Amino acid sequence: MCELLGMDCNVPTDIVFSFSGLALRGGLKGPHADGWGLALYEKGAARVFLEPAAAAHSPLAKYVRENPIKTLLAIAHVRKGTRGKVALRNTHPFVRELWGRHFVFAHNGTVRGVRRHALGRFHPIGETDSEHAFCVLLSRLDEKFAEYPGERMWKAVARIASQIGAGGTFNFLLGDGTHLYARCATKLHYIIRKAPFARATLSDEDVCVDFAQVTTPRDRVAVIATQPLTRDEVWTAGVPGEMWVFKNGSLRATLPSPLAEKRA
């Protein structure tokens, strides 16, 4: 199993505090020692740091913590490989261009039957079920929409995700440059930090930040993680099958599982 971390904001924010919490779970406090990755958007383009080795001991992860890059949208992942070798090509997050935007994807869980879903124009480079699932998702979106469809994409993502997720555990984070889509299959949490800001302490370490000191009253920062990263804040747990859509630090939609709808 792996751990996911996403951040979506209305003002450029650095992800160092949360990433430090995640990186600790990458080989030091957790069993996720098979790689880590961090994607940071600047408008429609993402810059990605990837390393097929434990984040906790990684000089590159240390560099990222010491040289924070502010962004509106970030996705990070620490990996305990269950499918596919420990290699760069199997390291999340994965990136593809569609409609002139970078799409970024990280997955937690295993989708065993994913190769039953036909690929379209996107093909995996590595051997993970995760990258295959991402390529299926983008292929279906590409077939359905000729250009970036805005909010009409939300339901489509939820529907395709529940089809793929029927074959296994499909917790994921997906970024399209302006939105962060977060699907809970088994375990996912979010928190929105906004005024009045308070202190927060990392669950796995005695590191704390007083967000009131580093923010303005208008700031909104949504953080999404497999497990709550702090011990003194209230996180909201996801319902299995549900997908959240975040934009500018706000939860814009909660989409129930389309398969559950069908059964109801």
Place this chain on the structure above:
Amino acid sequence: MCELLGMDCNVPTDIVFSFSGLALRGGLKGPHADGWGLALYEKGAARVFLEPAAAAHSPLAKYVRENPIKTLLAIAHVRKGTRGKVALRNTHPFVRELWGRHFVFAHNGTVRGVRRHALGRFHPIGETDSEHAFCVLLSRLDEKFAEYPGERMWKAVARIASQIGAGGTFNFLLGDGTHLYARCATKLHYIIRKAPFARATLSDEDVCVDFAQVTTPRDRVAVIATQPLTRDEVWTAGVPGEMWVFKNGSLRATLPSPLAEKRA
């Protein structure tokens, strides 16, 4: 104008010596202060370091020099922007997935008429003529071949490149995970380092390496650069319109300009 650097080897090699020479030209010894990028392959997947700022003063470029990553195939670029803002989305090298491989592309020059060439399934994220040209090139390859065509791709790349290059200056480096394609429009040089290895000194700095100390007799390393990077080695200059194909540190083919062929 920008500067290109490529490396293609038969054993994993770090690019630090050459990259140091290039980085010096990124804002310190040269006017190329608008960004830099370095792509390093591990099999079919590329890891990319990008920064829309001068390489000479970049902490990330320093990190890359101090934490060398060995690779068989690398492409680097320092940018003096002529088209498009200084931004991540306009920073070379550009990356796309085709046929389950990462393709990596960096360009030197300006191709003014490039938007006359229709795009296919690949779309630019930024505003440069370079990324547009890359998307045209990959779109045409995608239309021509259903899967990775191996050596049949060489002529196709040369032909499409000369069509695009008819509208301007189209020096480029293109990687497909196993080959490095290097096209000379106006200025490009290469050297192949092999046994017996000698000493080499960077043109812009008193840094020298005795390659005999850091290689085995079987090593072959091809280095391609806009300008020769060393002052005590013999580099081969490209003929305008010509494209070289490197694999495993060897020059596998020199393709003359298909347009010149037509005129002959």
